[in-house]
Amino acid sequence: MKAIVDGQKCTVCGVCSDACPMGAIALRENQVEISDDCSLCGICVDTCEFGALSLPEVGHGPSEDLGSYRGVWVYAEWREGKVHGVSHELLSAGRILADKRGVELGAVLLGSGLDDQMAGELISYGAEVVYVVDAPELAHFTDERYSKCIVELVNRKRPEIVLAGATSMGRSFIPRVAAGLKTGLTADCTELDIGDEGHLLQTRPAFGGNIMATIICPNRRPQMATVRPKVMKPVRMDGRQGRIERVELPSRCFEARVEVLEVIAEQDQTAKLTEADVIVSGGRGLRSAENFHLIEELAGLMNGAVGASRGAVEEGWMAPSHQVGQTGRTVAPTLYVAVGISGAVQHLVGMQGSQVIVAVNKDASAPIFDVATYGVVADLFEFLPEFVKRIKRER
Amino acid sequence: MHIVVCIKQVPDTKNVRIDPDTHTLVRQGVESIINPFDMFAVEGALKIKDLNGARVTVMTMGPPQAAEALRETLGLGADDAVLLSDRAFAGSDTWATSTTLSAAIRKMGDVDLILCGKQAVDGDTAQVGPEMAALLDVPYATFVKKIDIEEPGFLKVLRQTDEGSELWKLQLPALLTVIKELGEPRVPSLRHKMRAKKAEIAVWGNAELGLDPNSTGLCGSFTQVVRVFSPQRRTNRIQLEGSIENQAEQLFQYLKKARVPGL
Numbered sequence A: 001m002k003a004i005v006d007g008q009k010c011t012v013c014g015v016c017s018d019a020c021p022m023g024a025i026a027l028r029e030n031q032v033e034i035s036d037d038c039s040l041c042g043i044c045v046d047t048c049e050f051g052a053l054s055l056p057e058v059g060h061g062p063s064e065d066l067g068s069y070r071g072v073w074v075y076a077e078w079r080e081g082k083v084h085g086v087s088h089e090l091l092s093a094g095r096i097l098a099d100k101r102g103v104e105l106g107a108v109l110l111g112s113g114l115d116d117q118m119a120g121e122l123i124s125y126g127a128e129v130v131y132v133v134d135a136p137e138l139a140h141f142t143d144e145r146y147s148k149c150i151v152e153l154v155n156r157k158r159p160e161i162v163l164a165g166a167t168s169m170g171r172s173f174i175p176r177v178a179a180g181l182k183t184g185l186t187a188d189c190t191e192l193d194i195g196d197e198g199h200l201l202q203t204r205p206a207f208g209g210n211i212m213a214t215i216i217c218p219n220r221r222p223q224m225a226t227v228r229p230k231v232m233k234p235v236r237m238d239g240r241q242g243r244i245e246r247v248e249l250p251s252r253c254f255e256a257r258v259e260v261l262e263v264i265a266e267q268d269q270t271a272k273l274t275e276a277d278v279i280v281s282g283g284r285g286l287r288s289a290e291n292f293h294l295i296e297e298l299a300g301l302m303n304g305a306v307g308a309s310r311g312a313v314e315e316g317w318m319a320p321s322h323q324v325g326q327t328g329r330t331v332a333p334t335l336y337v338a339v340g341i342s343g344a345v346q347h348l349v350g351m352q353g354s355q356v357i358v359a360v361n362k363d364a365s366a367p368i369f370d371v372a373t374y375g376v377v378a379d380l381f382e383f384l385p386e387f388v389k390r391i392k393r394e395r
Numbered sequence B: 001m002h003i004v005v006c007i008k009q010v011p012d013t014k015n016v017r018i019d020p021d022t023h024t025l026v027r028q029g030v031e032s033i034i035n036p037f038d039m040f041a042v043e044g045a046l047k048i049k050d051l052n053g054a055r056v057t058v059m060t061m062g063p064p065q066a067a068e069a070l071r072e073t074l075g076l077g078a079d080d081a082v083l084l085s086d087r088a089f090a091g092s093d094t095w096a097t098s099t100t101l102s103a104a105i106r107k108m109g110d111v112d113l114i115l116c117g118k119q120a121v122d123g124d125t126a127q128v129g130p131e132m133a134a135l136l137d138v139p140y141a142t143f144v145k146k147i148d149i150e151e152p153g154f155l156k157v158l159r160q161t162d163e164g165s166e167l168w169k170l171q172l173p174a175l176l177t178v179i180k181e182l183g184e185p186r187v188p189s190l191r192h193k194m195r196a197k198k199a200e201i202a203v204w205g206n207a208e209l210g211l212d213p214n215s216t217g218l219c220g221s222f223t224q225v226v227r228v229f230s231p232q233r234r235t236n237r238i239q240l241e242g243s244i245e246n247q248a249e250q251l252f253q254y255l256k257k258a259r260v261p262g263l
């Protein structure tokens, strides 16, 4: 199967051919030709202003009564008795979705020895009901047990939407939940909304952040998505009411062929990066490992963390745990300062959600300036010392 | 021990960029590469083969030219290659991909360990591995950076999490998704390259897998892309001009106004 061209409407303008990420559209004398490389991604359909392209009609139609699924759920992640920030963010986002659908917002809490305090916290961020599964087997996270528990809960309560953070935990076990429920899953969303037909519109970056795609799951329930930390805004409202339901699950939910032997916490830069309010990152423009003291000094002045581009990591100037970007960390601090970083798309996807972005680069045409709030075209070795001096003058 | 490594051919995103005028992807001169994470998986499998002895099969689902990717890994020392290729597989989302890949694993029958990359850099979903594990009902661990085989029938792995690392013990057969720390891919050897050139690559279509056509490709996908657009770029950027002192002063004032901590 491949995309379909309507020869009557096609003007052979070539826009689709340039847009096709698979390089599957060739221009012939008076028509475009689609090769077997077509992956049916549909990008061409959207770029054609003449409406000449379409995808073949498919789909198996709703498998059952979708209307019997009601409610929005958030998987509530926690560490050492504290709810993970992304769960606050998701509850606030889920609150908006639940209100648009006119349904209840629920949170799911799995663990061992859970007190009501965490559940109460989930309520203050918008949950109307918190389902708690408390069992000794859930003390340590394992994909098998955690996914079996959620699958069982969903089968019992039938929510229409299930959201989780795109953390290492969420990205690890939520796909198994989706497969267990035989439903679609959209990874790493940055935007969620309800469409006119009531479907969950899930928007995420693709092709290394070069394009954004909105995805739906029209024929299966629940609709599932993992969402990037730090993109939704958490809203706390004290004094909210909600109920806490402790649920007993059958023993098969706790069986696993995996044993957690050891958990090694690393209080390293990695964790600091994702939680930092300010990040100062350096790239290949720094020219040496020693010069990173400029970055460290500036970060220190603003209580910030130190990040790096892959360029700097590849040079061996910074440890991989500092890398921001597609193959590093996704961060969204209040302030992100990119110094001597060109702004390759793989770097941009990891930081463009930051509130304020400052770019320091001597090349005025560097793509990092495309995402910058404040652009400083300057030699970093002149600018950084001057800026540090200016900050210090105030103290 | 029979290890299957799942690899995917992806556009080399290093060279992908957006045309500033049309806001579309420019793909000219963009080559296909093996998903970098999958190369770490290949390396992981070959290390086990070196140390403990194993048969390594590489498998990919993709268009006919994906055979090149398989040949490349044969050149590194993989033993067999299987290409899953059929028009019926086109347009697969992660569910349909996992369904097809796991059908092929079932057909092979004797698989002890499946290795996948952490994620494919074109789609970035990181879903195919865990979904396959669910469909095959085997235990799995994600983001693995070290694999140890001590006891027969079991595997010890060190996995990277947001908070640190975890040591897990898994019962075989199992599936792992791996990250860079597992090891950079080796260089191809002449001997393997010679063999790779002549090697026969098995091609399985749906005739071989026998899946319900409604469960593969676009038809078998639960998710649908409804809109594609360029990410919004900031248009209201403020360019700071003047002398270095002037630039520093301006930036300081702006950040102070934005209530940046410490200023």
Ligand SMILES: Cc1cc2nc3c(=O)[nH]c(=O)nc-3n(C[C@H](O)[C@H](O)[C@H](O)COP(=O)(O)OP(=O)(O)OC[C@H]3O[C@@H](n4cnc5c(N)ncnc54)[C@H](O)[C@@H]3O)c2cc1C
Residues within 6 Å of the ligand: A282, A283, A284, A285, A286, A308, A309, A310, A311, A312, A323, A324, A325, A326, A327, A328, A329, A339, A340, A341, A342, A343, A344, A345, A346, A347, A350, A360, A361, A362, A363, A366, A378, A379, A380, A381, B012, B013, B014, B036, B121
């Ligand atoms: C699959 C894949 C995944 C990737 N993942 C990531 C990722 O996660 N994170 C990431 O960052 N990259 C990633 N990359 C790499 C990315 O494509 C770029 O190669 C990398 O980000 C470049 O790093 P850089 O900006 O530091 O170096 P360069 O591109 O070399 O840029 C250096 C910049 O410094 C400026 N400069 C030099 N000297 C000075 C000076 N004295 N004063 C001011 N400015 C100066 C230059 O003008 C230039 O713009 C990935 C690539 C691939 C293929």
Ligand SMILES: Nc1ncnc2c1ncn2[C@@H]1O[C@H](COP(=O)(O)O)[C@@H](O)[C@H]1O
Residues within 6 Å of the ligand: B006, B007, B008, B035, B037, B038, B059, B060, B061, B062, B094, B097, B101, B115, B116, B117, B118, B119, B120, B121, B123, B124, B125, B126, B127, B128, B129
């Ligand atoms: N078409 C495919 N053929 C073989 N393996 C694949 C394919 N798609 C994904 N994979 C495997 O699944 C991993 C995760 O891919 P993804 O879920 O697309 O991010 C990849 O690193 C591969 O190991």
